[in-house]
Amino acid sequence: MTRYTSATPDDRREMLDAIGVGSTAELFEQIPEPLRLGRPLALPDGMSEAEVYERLAALAERNADAEEQVCFVGAGMYDHYVPAIVDAITSRSEFLTPYTPYQPEISQGGLQVMFEFQTAMSELTGLPVSNAALYEGPSALASAGYLAMGATKRRKFVVSRGVHPHSRETLATYSVGYDAEVVEVGLEDGVTDAAALAEVVDAETAAVFLQSPNFLGSVEDVEALGAAAKEQGALLVVACDPITLSILKPPGECGADIALGEGQPLGNRLDFGGPSFGFFCATQEQIRRMPGRIAGETEDVDGRRGFVLSLQTREQHIRREKATNNICTAQALNALGAMIHLAWLGRHGYRELGELLVRRTAYARERLAAVDGVELLHEAPVAREFAVRLDAPVDKVLDRVAGRGIAAGYPLGRDYPEFEDGLLVAITERRTRAQIDELAEALGAAVAAEREGVVA
Amino acid sequence: MTRYTSATPDDRREMLDAIGVGSTAELFEQIPEPLRLGRPLALPDGMSEAEVYERLAALAERNADAEEQVCFVGAGMYDHYVPAIVDAITSRSEFLTPYTPYQPEISQGGLQVMFEFQTAMSELTGLPVSNAALYEGPSALASAGYLAMGATKRRKFVVSRGVHPHSRETLATYSVGYDAEVVEVGLEDGVTDAAALAEVVDAETAAVFLQSPNFLGSVEDVEALGAAAKEQGALLVVACDPITLSILKPPGECGADIALGEGQPLGNRLDFGGPSFGFFCATQEQIRRMPGRIAGETEDVDGRRGFVLSLQTREQHIRREKATNNICTAQALNALGAMIHLAWLGRHGYRELGELLVRRTAYARERLAAVDGVELLHEAPVAREFAVRLDAPVDKVLDRVAGRGIAAGYPLGRDYPEFEDGLLVAITERRTRAQIDELAEALGAAVAAEREGVVA
Amino acid sequence: MALTQTPMQAEKAQTIYEKSKPGRRAAALPAAEVPEKPLEDLIPSNLLRAEPPRLPEIAEPEIVRHYNRLSRRNFDLDSGFYPLGSCTMKHNPRLNERVAALPGHARLHPAQDPRRAQGALELMWLLQESLSEICGLPHVSLQPSAGSHGELAGLLLTRAYHADRGEVRNKVLAPDTSHGTNPASVTMAGYEVVKVATNERGGVEMDDLRAKLAEYPDDVACLMLTNPNTLGVFDENIAEIASLIHEAGGTLYYDGANLNAVMGHSRPGDMGFDIVHVNLHKSFSQPHGGGGPGAGPIAVSDRIEPFLPRPQVVRREGANGHGPGFDLDFERPKSIGRLRGFQGNFGVFVRSYAYILSLGGDGLTEASETAVLNANYLKARLARGRAGDRLPIAFDRHCMHEFVLSGKPMKRDLGLATLDLAKRLLDFGFHPPTVYFPLLVDEALMIEPTETEAKESLDGFAAAVEQILAEAEDNPDLAKNAPYTTPVRRLDEVRATRQPVVRQQLD
Amino acid sequence: MALTQTPMQAEKAQTIYEKSKPGRRAAALPAAEVPEKPLEDLIPSNLLRAEPPRLPEIAEPEIVRHYNRLSRRNFDLDSGFYPLGSCTMKHNPRLNERVAALPGHARLHPAQDPRRAQGALELMWLLQESLSEICGLPHVSLQPSAGSHGELAGLLLTRAYHADRGEVRNKVLAPDTSHGTNPASVTMAGYEVVKVATNERGGVEMDDLRAKLAEYPDDVACLMLTNPNTLGVFDENIAEIASLIHEAGGTLYYDGANLNAVMGHSRPGDMGFDIVHVNLHKSFSQPHGGGGPGAGPIAVSDRIEPFLPRPQVVRREGANGHGPGFDLDFERPKSIGRLRGFQGNFGVFVRSYAYILSLGGDGLTEASETAVLNANYLKARLARGRAGDRLPIAFDRHCMHEFVLSGKPMKRDLGLATLDLAKRLLDFGFHPPTVYFPLLVDEALMIEPTETEAKESLDGFAAAVEQILAEAEDNPDLAKNAPYTTPVRRLDEVRATRQPVVRQQLD
């Protein structure tokens, strides 16, 4: 008997008798003999809790995490401090273990949290409608494409090269399915090439996808770029960062029809990439085309205020093949973490955090630009992340700097062949001025060493 | 305003108006001017949560904990594995944040836990009455002395030198207060010298204090040793280890009037020595002399089963100077951890744990005894811990072994001048055979190196 | 004093925004440490936000109270029996939470150089190997974020597989008992759903299957199946079904939501499936979190492997004396590409791998065995007495890990809809089964006890159903107006959809 | 359907032993890995246990459910207002739990060589320094486990101090308002308590103090005082009191339970106290845990220092270029010795030090200021309306962090005892104040809101008291039979003491 099951030999006997069979094997006889495995699984035997702990701790030991390295890596996920109350609350069984709230009478906790979360994301993006979260950022963007096709009955997507590479790739993957064409528009000095964009957006265009700050950290002029979409009747989809929304003009005020993004920076740990969540907000027009769960306010038979899953007629369990999206299990717990983090920051703390990042980022950018062998990749305004060029092989430089306990940034060459020498550096409130100064010093030393061919 | 307070400037104004003063300063005028500090406290300014975390993490980094070193140190606190459900449950606000259950109607959770805990400790010790925990082991033993004086109206304590040095010291400290004399009885080949004990126990003796397994790890023949106490009408007080009680004869069956001990091995982490808890069990005769909280079963006005703090007439808040003890805040949460750990082990897992320790300890003892330069300090039977002699300065050997990531044990010289060359080695279920073999190898190498004067 | 409502009912729902008061806050931020330049000097003012969003202003103690109190308005798995069919509400070991929280996992950046994330990649590889053995298929991708995401992946893989062979196929077959995500995924993947009927044993109606295959020659891309299916029965014809589909050139997709019935007993790969998704949040103990997170890894056969999503975790034999190393492989020319950001829901992988290590092969096999035992026992209990009459089993045979009852006679004889029974169960402290699914069954009740429930819980549930049916005989309104003791009572869902209020209005 | 009781009331209390069933278990243990010799070969059988204790047999899921459900039968600080006088129920920051759980703290063995526990010793030293500054006394020992343990330590220090001077003294003075632990500690320390009367301002009656000192020349060892005292008022005569005691050769002991009133505003050391205990679980945010753990460090003056418990954490200037190091000092010839095992409740030190770092000097000062503001505001609210008439303030003056009302008129006019009011408050979702303490005040209600409560909570509490008094005017039984909505209603405490059932009977 495993420690998670309760059936004792006596229980089993009584239960088998009640069923009217002699053994559980009889119950498995409905599986045709040739399809029964007939041998033990080739997996190790079970272990005690202490042994499992030791085993996984040993694996974890072999990762260089942000507790061990000073982390300047961003590229969509950031080493923000997650307040202790987030863990304290999300770890409560009452939030951790229930299923999706199909029985609202006993799920008011989760449903109200969704409602509060929707309100918060709506406030952040300046759009009236928010869902209760999707898987993560890139697939949320792909879902926006699916929505746009349904809304416009068109099949062409125009995507800025400033959009996160993972988002562009995911959109492409999905597009094969719903048979849409994806056209990419390049960057000029760090921002989307407005002229080129206006070029390709046409009457066939279902949606234009922008990201601000874009992957190179630049704050885009979404309003100006979006004009092309408006003219052609295409939806404007803006991917954004939920932290810098504290200081940047909300997409809703820039003409966006849909604003979405990766939610990790809000109350979610890095977790090597997941689970986090994707947020998704839209205009009132799109409310019945939204993907994912949406909580709504209502009343019970006695007139008590309550919350339910509303607009379920969009969803797979009701509409099946006509559903606006196939998503079922999403990321409710991660959205709760975000809501707690936002409440903890509060209206003013949230803004102060944004200001802190902009200022420290500006400081770091100046500091690095002054380093010999390091120069800015672009001059566009940035908020929390910026790109530089290194006058030495980026990977080699990163290895040297890693030797000093610093993860210096994200090598742009991974996704942008044109930026083989590019490094993307991210700043969070955890990155102190002293750490930034050390990064500058370490990068300078590493580039110099590489140029002089000093053996690492 | 700190982040833990809610009073905004507006709130303050309204509140001051309601009070009828112009400022909070006025409220502090009841403190005579010369006694007001009149300057800021000479403490650093407040820090953000992230900064406090980094600061304390940096301090923690400078400790060699059992995650970093293989820990063979025991001496009263042991590196057992604490099941994950212990943290999950004890961290729930409902258990973590309430005060002592003075309002039973809204404290049934805590009170029932106490009742379950008392039942468990009573089962473990074989004595009918248990309290809901005291501070920790040594002060629990001192409290037993206080009880014994009250019960016997005598003022002499006879203590085996096998009792934990901290317990003997604490008893001595307390005894100065209630003016008792403490007589120590030595050890013979690892166990209490029976003859010497019989010698000193007399008609003035309030209590005889034994420990089994004693500080050297030896299982004492409590029954035989206790006879002297019985003859003279002194109370027999037995300090025991809550893990090895799973296989050793319970004190209650050995004639003990009081059984107590350090509770840390049950569901409590090492925490550099605390908080843990002390358990305290006794015979029915002593129930109204017990120190500490005791929960009792009763009914509510509708006949519902419920639990309350019973026998409060023993306690300081009712009896004041006539109280059986001065204890108020104790260690409720730690006792909860113990109860969960015991439920998790269960009747059979608990026993298996004890057997596992005895067998691994026997193996380790043999293994080390076979090492050149290491010999047994005594041959008495042991359960979870044993003592050896090293043929080289113990501290130097420990430093060398520490260099290999092993905390080899507790140097007996700290408390027993007669055992300057002694090392006490503890085994838990976390110490694998491989680790034991490595310890033997490392000890041998270190002793050899010391003898040959190799520079460390 | 007579009680008019429960304490929780008396507590009026208030959102955190309604508890906000200007000037309050919980967060203290570090000092800037750098020149405090005006934002306008750093970012053009036309790109800046005028007013901060109206987030709540509230101090930490009240935030904690707010969410603690809210949490108690949820029923959860750690409070009681949760036999929600098709959802596998099994115990969530806290050990898994502990290991997932280790900084080496929780604070590992997803873009970390693989050479400095060897532990994480090895863990993912070990999980892939384990799922491969359990599913009986050689290759695994952990990328999909949940079951429906896995379904989409499987259909895109099918499309890529056929395209690679120069084929274009447009139809996907699915039984009328299939879960809603199946058809929804089909549409998203650009296919058309063709329903296949169910036979009297609850399995696929073979003649209808043959008919549909004949109706759409060379146009059937895939058959999506759950086995045991959503009726909880194992389709004995699976081998024949597989060969029919394969002969027709289609792929066979296994919806793994019901894998908890067969772990160590039977493997989708051996049944002939080409693609399988596994819900780690079902069979592998990832907590459901009130609606996620989960993960939906897919296991596939050799012929599908070339098309797996990018990147794939691979093990490379160590060069010159080094041990083997793990890496992310992006060089997959035929890959369908990415389905999401980074490498998947790693935190979920840690939990599920810890679960697999804890139980081991034998433990998993026994878990499925006990799940099937519990389901058949509860089915037997509910075949007795009133339940036996009012709630007959939809397909009368041994079930696997779950079973489906029909409330049709109950509705006919007592006027009680399945919904009423479900709502009344709330007053007895039980989470109701899944209701009105599968659609095939009138007034369906889909019951999955899972292996981690004790016999006492099953007996208690059966007794409650019996009592509800009994009380309904002389007072059906009792159930029709239920629940009475929940934090709120029946809610107006129609209004919520007709005039949706999906966010708080703030002034 | 009419509610006869709340869902929780309907749930019959069952202990974990009653949920046990032979053969079940939660724990899996590692394999022995070593020869499985019979126990008898290793330990003489007469020393072995025959039968394992009858611990519960139960699988993990049901253990978790049992304690989760039990937890909900507690009212806690994170659920609502908890104005328990003298207990300082302030917010417990979860940050403190997080840092206390770091392996470097949580898994550090107490016997670790100080050279390998420098972080822990430095933390203790830093906490000592902080408490020294806050208390205005130069030396601190962190060893005592709680307040009452600190009291005992203080009295033993007093005894050692006098003994060192060749004096023997037997009396300890304490005001009639003192907390029960004070006299209890006095007795345990072998002294005799002499009560000192309280004056009309709530402070020490100076004439009585002089009289007592005259009555016991050279026999008064110590005066134990709380300032602000348990009436919540600051004794303005403290300076004179101090000089009287010192002239008489006694020590002045400060019971620090009320330190939360004066942090950064006034310091016991400056008031003339020789020994102070601090309840880290009150002023410094260590959670109360339902009755502990806590910690009761003591701060002392130079003349007391030589007698401090062993070991003491010390900072040693680093030799040859090394930075300063921290050590445990056992070489304290005049020490009273140990009060407990190892170095004290270190986990509590971590939490409280984190709290001090979080707030900083200004934050602590503001915390006390707000605590005093909240108390005076609630006092003012309760001076109005019915509460003003029925529940007059015991000593009518500004209070510090708490205040005491008398239920005497309420009892006289409405027949409501303070206990009845307390029980009725439970139905309103509030934890009652401390009742019947201090003894000096008839039908006392001792109210301490703490600084972390919002004005709304104070207003809500005042409104509830008003409503209870109002409803009592036409129906006093409502309160007399309260509570109605709690998990259980009034319990028979007499029976529990007359025929104590203090453990479960197992067969």
Ligand SMILES: Cc1ncc(COP(=O)(O)O)c(C=O)c1O
């Ligand atoms: C049979 C079946 N298929 C697919 C799914 C979808 O899985 P997920 O919720 O992980 O997307 C579910 C989940 O409810 C299911 O029960």
Ligand SMILES: Cc1ncc(COP(=O)(O)O)c(C=O)c1O
């Ligand atoms: C005034 C006063 N003194 C002493 C104590 C005893 O403190 P502890 O409970 O920490 O032993 C208390 C605690 O209730 C108290 O309120």
